[in-house]
Amino acid sequence: MKTRTIMHIDMNAFFASVEQQANPALRGKPVAVTGSGARTIITTASYEARACGVKTGMTVREAQQRCRELILVVGDNRKYTATSTAIMTLLGDYTPEVEVFSIDEAFLDLTASLALFGSAETIAARIKTRIRQNHGLTCSIGIAPNKLLAKLASEMRKPDGLTVITPGEVTALMEHLPVSELCGIGGKTARQLALLNIRSCGELGRFPLAVLRKKFGIVGERLQQMGRGIDTAPVVADVDAAAVKSVGHSTTLDRDISDPQQIHACLLQLAEMVGRRARRYGVTGRTVHLTIRYADFTTFGWQTTGARQLQRSEEIFAAARQLLDALVLTQPVRLLGVRLTGLQHNGMQLPLFGEERRKALATGAMDAVNDRFGEFAVTFGSVLQREKRGSYVISPAWRPAGIRNVEVE
DNA sequence: TCTGGGGTCCTAGGACCC
């Protein structure tokens, strides 16, 4: 296989940096971006905040305990989406092969661009300069023969790093690298590997394939390849809208609730959000999933598949409610989620006659009002009676464009 | 007043069909 040149670009402390750019008073200060709900967590910490131990995923209270001067900012998804879109567009000047990996990360296949621009390092320098000039932001860039190693490289120097891994360096680099450094090996897998006395990528790459296969199934082969620094996955541009497999919403309630009416109201709200997004992007789905997390954090899911493709909020709600009503809840509910899968992307034709047409038109009108005045300006009766709004955490995993662009008011 | 929310992919078992 031909040697490829892959770049991974990772914006440094993206949300916090965008906030510091937008508000000069925050610059040089410990800043943490959070969601809006009562039980939210830290989404991104500025480097000043990281210096005193504030990390993503931490509760607000713990973060404040670690850093008394911490400035909390409720995340503004629109701001991050706009900046991200501008940056992703800029990356397209160097190759059409741009894979948007998250709101603040992208892979570029530069193999065919080198002749035009000279070298990957030249391109990296230009990208860094433009992002700094246009947005006042820094990024870390990794350049390597594949995505696995490019991502590893971008992690090696932060902030504002540039790291190149050449094909000749791979074996020596992997030898003592902990397996947990690789994207795709999380805590659970690392622990399983440790039970086999595998801690470094070198050990993983040399480990007998038969044993890995027995323990991890088909993933075992992939693991061994990863240990050797091998990754053949292509950079896939425009993965978003065309390939999305599910649309969902979930929310941790401000308080645990047991009242069925409150649970139904929340479920309706979630179904409305899912339906609205499905309509906006012209997808329908046959399977509805309900997720419940109890007060003690145990989490369950149920799904139901019908004969028809669903898109209207009432239909999604009806399916989710059916799943809920079949259950006996044994604890107060902490989190509720609704997800639509089994998607079709050709959209749904407007029915020509009768009740179905009337419902479809009413749905469209409701969407239009919501789009204009914000989420839930118009919605179903019982949602209006809802007292408590769940927490909406804005996550760096939200994609800047396409189906995953969730615009929460 | 510990512990968010958006996703993707994989596994395993059962139903059902040929």
Add this chain to the structure above:
DNA sequence: TCTGGGGTCCTAGGACCC
């Protein structure tokens, strides 16, 4: 009214990512 095996669809759950 016994038997095998492959394929597909479905449900439930878990690992992992940002």
